[in-house]
Amino acid sequence: MYKKIGILALALALIAAGLSAASLILAAKPAEEKTADIQYVLYLGTNDKDTNEPVCAPEEAKEKAKEILIKHFGGYTIQEANGGWVGDDGTLYQEYTLVIYLSDTTADKVHQASDDLIAAFNQSSVLIQMNRTETEFYAGK
Numbered sequence: 695m696y697k698k699i700g701i702l703a704l705a706l707a708l709i710a711a712g713l714s715a716a717s718l719i720l721a722a723k724p725a726e727e728k729t730a731d732i733q734y735v736l737y738l739g740t741n742d743k744d745t746n747e748p749v750c751a752p753e754e755a756k757e758k759a760k761e762i763l764i765k766h767f768g769g770y771t772i773q774e775a776n777g778g779w780v781g782d783d784g785t786l787y788q789e790y791t792l793v794i795y796l797s798d799t800t801a802d803k804v805h806q807a808s809d810d811l812i813a814a815f816n817q818s819s820v821l822i823q824m825n826r827t828e829t830e831f832y833a834g835k
Contacts (some may be wrong), residue, residue: 728828728829728830729828729829729830730826730827730828730829731797731798731826731827731828731829732797732801732824732825732826732827733795733796733797733824733825733827733829734794734795734796734797734799734801734804734822734823734824734825735793735794735795735796735822735823735825736792736793736794736796736804736808736811736820736821736822736823737775737777737791737792737793737794737820737821737822737823738759738791738792738793738794738811738815738817738820739777739789739790739791739815739817740752740755740789740790740791740792740815741787741789741790742815742816743816743817743818744816746787746789748789748790749814749815749816752774752790755790755792755815756772756774756792758814758815759772759792759794759811759814760772762807762810762811762814763794763796763807765807765810766803766806766807766810767796767799767803767807770794770795770796771794771795771796772792772793772794772795773792773793773795774790774791774792774793775790775791775792775793776788776789776790776791777789777791797827797829798829801824804822808820808822
């Protein structure tokens with residue numbers, strides 16, 4: 695009788711160990727689907743660098759930026775913002791600004807797109823922030 699209990703206990707222990715291992719593997723799986731990534735955030739002013747006047751109307755600026763971003767990345771996220779600064783002469787300058795979020799790309803590709811944005815909007819520069827992040831394309835349960 696003790697032998698049967700020992701065998702049963704051993705069998706239950708092996709089943710429990712197997713279930714524990716399986717649950718650890720399944721729990722680790724979503725972490726494998728996440729990838730380390732750099733999120734690029736671009737701040738694109740839309741005032742001409744020489745005249746400090748808007749290059750175009752806000753909707754036209756968004757469309758112009760979208761065309762460039764689609765050409766380089768096939769996708770994008772854009773938010774509208776308003777930027778401002780005080781010039782050397784003490785004048786407050788303001789401009790319509792596009793904030794562009796990009797992931798799953800490289801710094802070289804971002805720089806190539808930025809070159810096109812700088813030319814299209816006659817800018818001195820595009821501010822680029824590079825944030826280390828973890829990316830996951832979650833599709834539900």
